[in-house]
Amino acid sequence: MSATRTILDGPALWSAQAHLPSVLGRQLVIDRGDGSYIHTSDGRRLFDGTAGLWHANIGHSHPALAEAAHAQMLKLETYHIFARFVNDQALQLAERLAGLSPIADPKVILNSGGSDAIDVACKLARRHWQREGRHSKTTILSREHAYHGLHAYGTSIAGLDFNREGYGTESLVPETARVAVHDVDALARTITRIGAKNIAALVTEPIQGTGGVNPPAPGYLEKVQALCREHDILLIVDEVITGFGRTGAMFATDRFGLDPDLITFAKGVTSGYAPLGGVLVAPRIWEPFYLDDPATPVFRHGATYAGHATACAVAMANLDILEQEQLLPRVVELEHRLDGLLKQLLARRPSVVDVRVAGFLGGVTLRDDIPVERAADALIELGFISRPLRGNTLQISPPFITTDDELTGFVDAIEDVLFAEEAR
Template structure:
């Protein structure tokens, strides 16, 4: 049966991660934002309970970031960072990030976002072992329910099967494997089965985001790190969501006392005001590419907009705000409030199967008879944005500038929706 003309004649824009027949005609067209709120072209004002896609940490339309972008653009919009060329803003941002890094004495590769960062980190892990002469170490491990963007490597290491399916092969990059989400014994078994001599790295989010807001089981990340050290496997921490304050620390590595070999970052570095991401690289990896020797190799990374001067200027202004307004301390306060509110919600609502909070990240898992998609739609009608995630889970990750009253109202709205659903 052919699709209705109203769908086929819809907008030219092909939306991301969308079943298009389900969204055409229902799309919320956002035209402006202010603080914790966004507004649609038809005048609806909505509390941004997800901070966009986990990124609007300082809220929307902050004038300081707009001014930073304007000031940079009238001076130099950007210049590439290939070979001998580099721009001053990319240098300044890299130095500042190195100073904030939980990795001691890192180098910084800048690019345009989280998917880019994962691609570069996985390539660098493989390039590292090839340079070391250990040519069989090519496999990248990742966890069940993981999300690491949708470039070729991110698609290949996804722990959400629907993001890997439909491309004619189990994995776009063949040397990948998944391990159970919290099971160290299973990880050790996978390492033994594949052979540590064949494994380049394991990639993990410290707190899984799209997979359902899954904090690590106690001791799990520390155990992963120990297995990596024991078997000479690189430990890559994907902090695209958690980096720059979302856990109450600048990086989740600090919260969990981890020392990864590579950290990927994006989203929170600019609070989404400009597309920017990158990786922090430990000396054991970067040093051989820097020694002055005839055999020193080139790591072939780079993109036109990597180290984009305006994006870097915006990132610097964003970091200023995080520090000046002491927003990391505010995140710690909001975490405590969110934890209390969600536990109260679970106690009141039989339709709430589980709640999870770690940092200013919350997940509310619903009973099977109440679809998270339907609950999220009902929340929009009440003026609040949540997002349905894997496991029939609602996402809560508002901006860091959220007030106690706004957070309480958000959870109250979820309570109202669930009460209505339970009464049906």
């Protein structure tokens, strides 16, 4: 009964993605950050080995971003970008993003985050084919283990079953299907089974994040792209995690030599300092909506905070930091160092089943008898934050400003935890 009272008497905040009885009473209240570290209200200083939720690329509490937000708010906090109205910061950021885009001559749709971006991209894919008069092309394909946010479309195309369960239907938005994570032949069979005439788009992360840090099998993404082109299926690349430097390139699309129709982005565009996301749209998709003709259709996207002026100003300052501090070349160095450290860990610790590195993203998969949640909790006690992912995997994705010694210390702490687990 006392446990029930503790739960019922907990804080008003309903924590995200939480089995509440398991976390209430032991939550970490974060009240400060500096560089690669965060601080809790009970006095702990923790190395942020996940960069928050994959976003704190330039580290925490960078003064330049605070100054950008302050200056913009004193001038104009925001104004919407509906119809004839637009604010100067949204215009400037869109031009800069278009210049960085792997898609040539794109238009830029701005919104409030990654889940928003996925919803817009999937709707735009379907709207494209309806405008083309190909009304049966409505199905959206995605991959097993995929995570694309938790709005209605992101929930519907999730390749993590637990994110789709419990809503009274297999898919909140109808006409979705999932394909095997690395199997191009299985994708071809799915296209045949559903019929290319019924498929609007395929959505894929270039490197799966929440699904366990799964890099693509060699040649997989290129073959997927070829199948999409062959069957007239739009390719949507979800770069919410990988965009803005996480792979050592500005976009993983560049790293893997892809030419998608749509790219979604968020997190790294502001390093999490303000909520912002969006979609880069290829000319074949946007041009019909720009024709000087009374019959030109309207794509009904937009939200109150789309193109939020302060968020856009913060994004511009963040992009400046990435360039000025040469953080993308640093990511390449960190990738090589992490790869070496994790290979050593795999060789030394029998409790490690597999390690994976792609860019400054790492996954350490543990033996089934060692619960990854317990390992993550033990790491916190040593002063390091990791995160349990699908497949009994520990997440490694620190800020780009991480030092070699900090990265070595993080992997050493993982080894210490696993050594203790093996001795249990």
